[in-house]
Amino acid sequence: MRRAAPSGSLASLRDRNRRLLVDELRRAGLISRAELARRTGLSRSTVSTLVADLQAQGLVAEREVDGAGPQGGRPPVLLSLERAAGVALGIDFGKRHVRVIVSDLAHTVLADVERPMETEQSAPEGFEVAVALVHQALADAGVEQTDVIGAGMGVPGPIDISTGEVGSSAILPGWIGLRPREDMSARLGLAVRVENDANLGALAELTWGAGRDTQDFVYVKVASGIGSGLVLGGQLYTGAGGIAGEIGHSMVDERGAVCRCGNRGCLETIASTRQIRELLRPARGADLTIEEVIAHAREGDRASRRVIGDAARAIGVVVAQVCNVLNPAKVIVGGDLSAAGDVLLDPLRDEVSRHAVPAAGGHVEIVPGVLGRRAEVLGAAALVLRDVDGFTFNAPGEVTHQAG
Template structure:
């Protein structure tokens, strides 16, 4: 029973066949335990998808506990409260210059958490843990943001520990791309997939890698920094210090820099995507170029990891085929043919909620994991 509950808690939702594979229990034993736990109100059985097929998925009961997700972008803060059955109880987002001040950002998160727990009717004592997302590489050894250049106002700050000190709750942290991958895996386009890449194309470019159903973080937490693949050694200097990185040729800021002379200084990414979908030739050309550049980076991932599914998220995801078609063409040109043929590219279904839902999924799956920081 403990093995079954541990597997479901870690994954969030599993079919009975998946539970049997992960725990080594027989199908009959799993069926009997699920019936017993469901009768006791510890788990719920609902329709779901696994590998594209309809199955009956097992989740923990709505009364099993509550978790909080916190997602920091460079210009926003989003917080959500959910239960272990994957039901979102309350959620809110505010514009915020996260780069400017770590203290102000952490204080704002603390206040939003308190407000949303009140809205959800949840006491802080009922919260099992908090998932925290930061927009940059997160060093799992030191607990610090991996590069002060990416978040200058957070230099020397350990965001996990800082939030623990404010909330007196366990906190589990990861970067935004990994949480986007977890969000789509648990709640969105990645449900039922064991191997996928979540590619976030926004102010920066990062990838969350799911291998064997688990996030792959690398030795120090920096796996997936696809935005810093070199495309042109003589190209513009990137914020990481290198020249000609993919991110320098394909992020949202680059898109706007090419279009504002002809479309005005007030042009936004959403405006540019909308104009492209309406047929504007300049906007369509820039999105096509970005898709091609991103495709070169994705081709390298295909050759190394051979993923079956690539999910596009971030500010440029709404461009859809205007971005995906040239991306596919670049993958077909630069990737090994067998890897390119197996890749399926889709846009995420969660939009700008992917990372905060991923933070919820992280808190759901890890109550005492190796990436946790808990109150002393």
Template structure:
């Protein structure tokens, strides 16, 4: 178990059922901005909050009034520069949000307070091909252990944001065909996890949560149009558009790994041929490199071999990076993002992977789009998806003000 502070420095977009740009969504974003200013800067006057957040004093006053009524903050009279003022302090009330990331071979659980400070976290391995029941059992047992070790009562839990590597039909909470965990397809994980954990549960694709984490805990909180690309056994993308996660019609968005790269290529697990995953996933890289290796390889081995200058590994990564850049270019041409962030188990490669991705983007994107889009590595490593789960919970007004 690790204990550390991970408070964000700027406000983050919130996953919202409201349309991006609506008054309700705007108010939620502004409220989150004030919460995070108080979380990082401590009690402040309304004038100080206005200066720090860039909001008008009238907007701050109106939002603080509502937050005070809901119990999110406490206000008290004070003086500032010899004048009467109102000091605003954040109430955490001892409440805790849970983030859970379930991958093909791991589960990670994070506990954090309403001030976005991580209380504790831990990751444990899972057997490849695990069932939904096995993944749920592991997550539930790890959560109970962290609650015990941190001295957190169950009554303090606001809810759990849970990410899995696969498309989820948001109408039903069901995993659909194309998931990295085929054993989970057809299972209503929203209902299953809610019954087992006995707290409010919010289910999402892991790439969506990774995107949310980048603009909450990462250095990109001011970015309103972002693509987060998680590269692993599968390749998925989370989209932040106009400051909010984009879900499309039924929630099946960002399936970058199923972009056709080679129409005569290998059959993909989705049933199509020549998808990006068949040429650029870590599973494909490992399969190629094991042909000349005398031992089984893992994603960390790819990083180690590349940093050591292994020629075959560098060639595989260059080919994969170009393909990923090409696929990203098609998305960039549609939405014109400010920033593309690469996440997953290969972030330690730095420019070794970034350079070919950038070349692929520049080669296939409209020139002005490619040249004006920044591509960088994620700063949160394999914690991103679980931290995004925490952010989902804390973005729910009905819970965070409980």
């Protein structure tokens, strides 16, 4: 006859299973009981019992979603974590802006505030503005700082995993060599995670956007710099040192211009929005913006379409090599230049088809990102929402902030 397990062991198992459910709810935002059972490997009866306990504690709510069920019946009922379980902060430092959002654990954005900045902002200036915006966003969302389980932060440059330092190819030179996580964590009194902007764009598209149904994709950000974020097996892949995806510094012309990274002929020196503007300014004026370039191209201006097309072809050659190595299901194109739509995407697709091996290039879907300028700040919040190890709560009203 099997002996009964000690009550302590049963309690431990129950806590572990509860944690599994909470982790999946945080990753998914909205999810059905059946899908929770599939993802966790728990039985449906166990899931139902634990969900009932979490509902009684005020941590989980049922939400009806729009649309009929799979057989045309009642709308499906999905589960999400309640605001009592905490909120996440997303902070994005761009070349000319600082932006902050507050998201609940059901992935609903509760507040979104932004402030324009002077070009080449210093880190202390950016940090001061970010702290002020955090307080404003929390007030707008109607939540206290004690409700925050953690903050994600994006910077426009590579982050060294071993040191937390901003790498030498950062768009904001004054940030090179700094450790922004430590500074922002001290200022906010919160656990903070930091990633570069392209990785956060990938994470946002995985959580909210064009990559939600895709396990393997490459997110390409085309702006004043060019970078990519890699999602492999449903997880963000950053490489051994944290710089995986730095396609903007792939050499495409060995006799080309010297790049800010110190090498010559990098993709960024040919295809970034800065270079596009420089090529068109002699004909279109010194104050030309990338938004005006895109508008002219959409209206049929030959010069604008030509320059964007040339940039797209250069990007496509590099993306083709990435497809040969990683064989992603999708390439999602974001950043400022993605607003050009098919003016950018069509020549990019042509080059990928031409230069990638058929098994990789023939099956990859190349699509625009759907989150626009919000991608990076949403991705910063997603660092918290999807990082179930770094930011967790233990019991109703009790939150654990782990440094990381």
